[in-house]
Amino acid sequence: MMHHLLLFLFLLSPNLVGLTAAGVEVTADLDNGADINELCAGCHGEYGQGGSEGEYPRLAGQPESFIIAQMHLFRDRKRPNMAMLEYVDERQMPDQDIIDIAAYLSRITLPTRLPPLKQGAEFDALARLEMTRKLLNIPRIEGDFKAGEDLYRKECQSCHGRDGAGNHRYGVPLLTGQYSNYLQRQVEKYRKGVRIHDPEDPTDRLLNEFSDNELHNLFAFLSIADDP
Ligand code: HEC
Ligand code: HEC
Known part of the structure; x- marks a missing residue:
């Protein structure tokens, strides 16, 4: 300990x-x-x-x-x-x-898949169980992944990072590996002004600029962006 x-x-x-x-x-x-x-x-x-x-x-x-x-x-x-x-x-x-x-x-990292069991290696049931419980792979949402990725690269990547893992230095949250429902709900809150997306520029309305379809594709892309 x-x-x-x-x-x-x-x-x-x-x-x-x-x-x-x-x-x-x-x-x-x-x-x-x-x-x-x-x-x-x-x-x-x-x-x-x-x-x-x-x-x-x-x-x-x-x-x-x-x-x-x-x-x-x-x-x-x-x-x-x-x-x-x-x-x-x-x-x-x-x-x-x-x-x-x-x-x-x-400091907690969550695996998106279980590593394959090694032939002949000793099986550590407890470690395996812990890893299974930490496992988080967001279910895939169907959509136009390519359109979602293009939008992400153009409009979100500069702050949320190339792979959507967020930016620790600037305190920007991760988007890949977060529940799609949760992200959708939060985007709605930003669009309605219940949350402020850019604390540096509270009047920024970036998230209001996209159609529901564009956002759907974006969430589809995010749901698969960290797939193993
Ligand atoms: C200028 C930098 C910047 C850009 C560009 C940006 N974001 Fe963000 N985003 C932030 C910051 C900072 C936060 C945290 C704000 C807060 O305190 O609520 C955030 C929070 C979020 C959250 C809430 C996540 C959570 O766990 O609460 C979502 C969802 C989100 N952004 C989506 C997007 C999408 C989608 C795009 C591209 C269309 C985008 N952002 C572009 C800086 C940015
Ligand atoms: C009774 C249930 C409950 C407990 C206990 C709880 N939370 Fe939460 N927490 C929530 C809910 C619900 C939300 C999402 C609210 C929303 O939709 O905006 C949330 C959101 C958050 C967020 C925002 C995450 C994001 O990405 O936007 C943080 C940070 C957080 N909780 C930290 C904590 C911490 C730290 C503790 C323990 C001290 C804690 N919570 C205990 C229910 C809880």
């Missing part, structure tokens, strides 16, 4: 989340993060893999500055989330706890 593993994170560019000043050094306690995760697991799963087909989003592997920013938005009621209100209350969840749980969750 690791005890009080301290790590120093340099949140290099806070520009997109506007939370921490440039170069601010934060110390995260991953053991405390693991303890807090027991609260979150009831909805988001033991490994932050989300659940109920995207009613609860995947949190594993999200940039820590993104998780931190969302927790503060929930607490300040700038992003409505009835389900989580009681968990983000200042007394329940001091700022340091938010940093710790964000650091813990952002």
Whole structure:
């Protein structure tokens, strides 16, 4: 067991989340993060893999500055989330706890497939079981994948990354490996102004520019972008 593993994170560019000043050094306690995760697991799963087909989003592997920013938005009621209100209350969840749980969750990687069993190698049933439970491969949505990819490359890749894995440095969330239903719901929230897509430019209406069909193809592409 690791005890009080301290790590120093340099949140290099806070520009997109506007939370921490440039170069601010934060110390995260991953053991405390693991303890807090027991609260979150009831909805988001033991490994932050989300659940109920995207009613609860995947949190594993999200940039820590993104998780931190969302927790503060929930607490300040700038992003409505009835389900989580009681968990983000200042007394329940001091700022340091938010940093710790964000650091813990952002370090979890979820496999999209099980590695083949090696001939002759000893079978570790427990490790295999754990990997099976972490497995997350978003079900494929049918659509025009090529059109979706073209749109993604042109309009989203610059921030969400070439493979849609997000951008840890700038706190941009992952889109591949996230539940399609969840992404769709969030895009609707941005389109209605319930959430703000670009904190640097709150009046930006990028997501309102696309037809439902274009968005459908985009989600189809994202659903297969990390397929093994
Ligand atoms: C009672 C269920 C519940 C619990 C417990 C819970 N959450 Fe959530 N959480 C939700 C729901 C529902 C959403 C999605 C809200 C929406 O659709 O906008 C969410 C969204 C989030 C998001 C936004 C993710 C994204 O990609 O937009 C973060 C971050 C998050 N939760 C972190 C946590 C953490 C950390 C904990 C533990 C301290 C936690 N949650 C506990 C229900 C829960
Ligand atoms: C200028 C950079 C930028 C571009 C371009 C961009 N995004 Fe984003 N996106 C962000 C940031 C930053 C966030 C987090 C904002 C927040 O706090 O809600 C985000 C959040 C999202 C989310 C919510 C994910 C979650 O887990 O809550 C979705 C869905 C999304 N973007 C879709 C898209 C799509 C689709 C495109 C292309 C059509 C796109 N974005 C282009 C920066 C960008």
